[in-house]
Amino acid sequence: MIEASLVGRRAFILENTRLQAPPHTPELRLHLADEITPIWTLTEEALAEIGLPPPFWAFAWAGGQALARYILDNPAIVSGKRVLDFASGSGLVAIAAMKAGAASVLAADIDVFCEAAIGLNADANRVEVAFTETNLLDAPPPAVDVLLAGDICYERPMAEAVMAWLGQGRAAGASVLIGDPGRTYFPKDGLAKLAEYQVPTTRELEDMAVKRTSVWTLP
Numbered sequence: 001m002i003e004a005s006l007v008g009r010r011a012f013i014l015e016n017t018r019l020q021a022p023p024h025t026p027e028l029r030l031h032l033a034d035e036i037t038p039i040w041t042l043t044e045e046a047l048a049e050i051g052l053p054p055p056f057w058a059f060a061w062a063g064g065q066a067l068a069r070y071i072l073d074n075p076a077i078v079s080g081k082r083v084l085d086f087a088s089g090s091g092l093v094a095i096a097a098m099k100a101g102a103a104s105v106l107a108a109d110i111d112v113f114c115e116a117a118i119g120l121n122a123d124a125n126r127v128e129v130a131f132t133e134t135n136l137l138d139a140p141p142p143a144v145d146v147l148l149a150g151d152i153c154y155e156r157p158m159a160e161a162v163m164a165w166l167g168q169g170r171a172a173g174a175s176v177l178i179g180d181p182g183r184t185y186f187p188k189d190g191l192a193k194l195a196e197y198q199v200p201t202t203r204e205l206e207d208m209a210v211k212r213t214s215v216w217t218l219p
């Protein structure tokens with residue numbers, strides 16, 4: 001049984017993941033699972049009463065890998081700026097932003113494991129990332145300079161809500177960058193493509209070994 005505490009969740013992550021480099025950002029190290037089914041089953045078994053979502057935090061998703069790559073290669077986008085990484089998962093994009101010289105990064109995710117996962121992953125890369133479990137979609141985006149979101153369009157209601165919310169942030173003056181591997185609910189209209197990558201992934205996760213993934217901005 002997973003102890004229902006941050007310490008318990010950190011121990012669970014350390015026990016069931018391996019510190020490894022996401023293929024598209026080899027300069028970073030994250031505690032990631034090698035296969036989705038065993039860790040999903042383990043978390044479901046242990047926390048069945050909570051009705052657990054998939055362990056997104058245990059993988060570096062193609063959209064996040066592309067966005068992190070773009071930020072690492074174009075540090076001026078975040079350098080010296082206040083950054084929010086929405087739907088942070090493992091914290092990959094947030095960590096890339098800190099590595100690229102952001103003044104501060106707030107990682108937001110509603111998954112109960114993310115605080116532990118992002119904390120461990122930030123430590124592994126020797127950066128500090130603030131974290132919130134609050135559902136930020138319930139209010140306009142906080143005052144930041146840059147809004148980042150990796151792989152957020154895999155479900156229609158979430159995609160629609162996040163895109164509208166990011167639009168609010170853009171209207172308030174923030175730069176907005178999104179990483180997306182062609183998910184069904186990603187709306188290309190009104191967005192400008194900044195980069196395209198071939199991101200290695202796994203057949204188990206995505207049913208293909210490489211996913212064409214783009215980084216977009218709201219002009």
Ligand SMILES: C[S@@+](CC[C@H](N)C(=O)[O-])C[C@H]1O[C@@H](n2cnc3c(N)ncnc32)[C@H](O)[C@@H]1O
Binds near residue numbers: 057061064090111
């Ligand atoms: C496919 S994962 C992407 C994670 C990471 N950005 C990446 O690319 O590796 C989607 C993430 O969205 C998070 N999420 C879903 N709804 C959310 C919400 N309302 N606020 C914050 N995060 C949310 C999930 O918990 C999950 O970690």
